[in-house]
Amino acid sequence: MPAKILKIYPDNPQEKAIEEVVKCLRSGGLIIYPSDTVYALGCDINHLKAMERLAALKKIRLDKSKFSIICNDLSHLSGFTKPIDNSVFRLLKSHIPGPFTFILEANKNLPLAYKGHKTVGIRVPDHTIPQLLIEKLGNPIASTSIRDKDEIIEYLTDPELIAEKYYNVVDLIIDGGYGDNVASTIVDLTSGSPEIVRQGKGEL
Template sequence: MAQLIKIYEENPNPREIEKVVAVLRKGGLVIYPTDTVYGLGCDISNTKALEKIARIKGVKLDKANFSFVCADLSNLSDYIRQIDTSTFKILKRALPGPYTFVLPGNNNLPKHFKKKKTVGIRVPDNNIARLLVEQLGNPIVSTSIYDEDELLEYTTDPELILEKWDNLVDVVIDGGYGDNVASTVIDLSEDEPIVIREGKGDTDILN
């Protein structure tokens, strides 16, 4: 049974954040709010948790396209190869915000992601998501929670999310209604930026 923990984005209660971080540290799975849709995440350093998420999504872990949710740009060099100034300027302009940037990975990637040439990086404009990462001390590996209902695509109501995911995850954070538009995905790993998916983030940041 998943716990539903209410956290207010304007003023997150440190005790509640700590509760969720403790679950992540133990290898638990958490559904949490971002500046776009609700995400399903776990601690990047916990293999069992990563495997669980891959199983839920029906993909092999080394083939999975999960994003790394960071608190700010300072973690980037842990996982990303040196990037040029123009790429950094785009990141600086866009983040925190509703974007996922595909960037060239380096040799420090956790072992399951070693074969990947690129990784998706997210710095959501949401206090709850960023505080979780800060307190945890490393990124959360994350994927959006799709809905099989073609019309809905993303469930926005935390109570309904809890109902549906109750047996699959350990915690659902109720951070209010989520958005139903996913992040804009931009590939910055090649010479020219490529927009892979248009979502909530405006692509004007590339100009």
């Protein structure tokens, strides 16, 4: 069944539309949503079959996946990561929300799909739509950027083109207007001091 396309305006998102996306997530659906960087694929982090579908779509094994955990604030950290020191917390607080993915040491309370992972990537986008989705869902979502094989246009930015490419493999596509074409900056904090793994939109 082709994906449903929902137009949601980031400046004034309709509650009914947000609830429809959340219903899709809860039922194990895969969505494409806008963020403060690129458009991304996402699903409910606690829905194992959805996580398996996401891994299959990316042509990887779920236990080898490195899907980011998308949160709407820092309150979810203790559910996924080992205790962090004050300097790391201050760094996170000063850059969240924003275009960063922070790699932290994982704890033993991870959702089933993440069992065995020693690290996790935590992301808090500075964008109304994913923040509202997570708030209404009640837990984070697992996510990965949409990549284009074209080396010149590395990421798809036009939601209409995204719909043409993915309408048969996902359940719902949010059209939130044109996206960016620069991914998040990935920062490894597992050693206690920040190490930039990939320089993206965010300036540390």
